[in-house]
Amino acid sequence: MPSFDIISEVDTVELKNAVDNSNRELDTRFDFRNVEATFSLDKEIVKMSAEAEFQLLQMRDILRGNLAKRGVDARAMETKNIVHTGKTYSQEAMFKQGIDTPVAKQIVKMLKDSKIKVQASIQGDKVRVTGKKRDDLQAAMALVRGSEELDKPFQFENFRD
Template sequence: MAKDSSFDVVSEVNFQEMDNAVNQAMKEIEQRYDFKGSKAQITLEKDSVKLNAEDDYKIKALLDILIGKMIKRGISPKALNPGKIENAFNGTLKQNVEIQNGLSKEKAKEITAYIKELKLKVQAQIMDDKVRVSGAKKDDLQLAIQSLKSKDFGIDLQFANLR
């Protein structure tokens, strides 16, 4: 009898590409006329991006520039979870933007429930920050992948380790 095939549903961000996107965004900010003499800054931390600027317009422009650079580097904007714009020191504003890396328990449960609703002959199980989908037929697995791609879960999904 044939061995079960499987794939993993993950949501990962390549941090090297994210670092490159932040660096490119900072270069663009330094060259833009509307940011001349500004204290605008984007900094990448372990699992978030910090935006600092003088006003709301510049904070939103920083986020737009960053998202544009991320798209060019192959990172989905769905990986970002912007927080509230808050007051910082010296009359500047700051915004903390979380980088979603890995599936949360709620999203993993939502994905497994959706796979069960498809009524395909596949099984989905949650494994830490990913969901493993296994089944006897590769055609069923490919149908599951296509169905997951067509539904919007609000996060960027990748499919890895297809065996």
């Protein structure tokens, strides 16, 4: 029976490259000259620090632009609150790996409600979808890709015929 897995992962190598490119862009930008502003990456957490709050917002836009250039979906990024310590402001952006259980349940419910002849099951941090016809699986992929309520990047892997 044909099947595939729905996953949500961020390529950590491309994330590291995007952070490095963002640091290089900070060095060349005129509005960040003589300003202490940096991006640092620790596992899947990017820490941005700058001297002013509006600079953090600009840095977030720089990071999003570089993520897009490297092919990393910015919807996987979850930003925390801005923290003010002494003379610097900092903010952390976490990149989520895997599908949370509530989101996985929402995907399964959405596929059942769509009346597409597929079965979906939650397996850890991914969702396995099986069906009798390849066309049904492709319709399920299109449904998950087009859903606006999930607002998370999904990849489809392990397609078996």
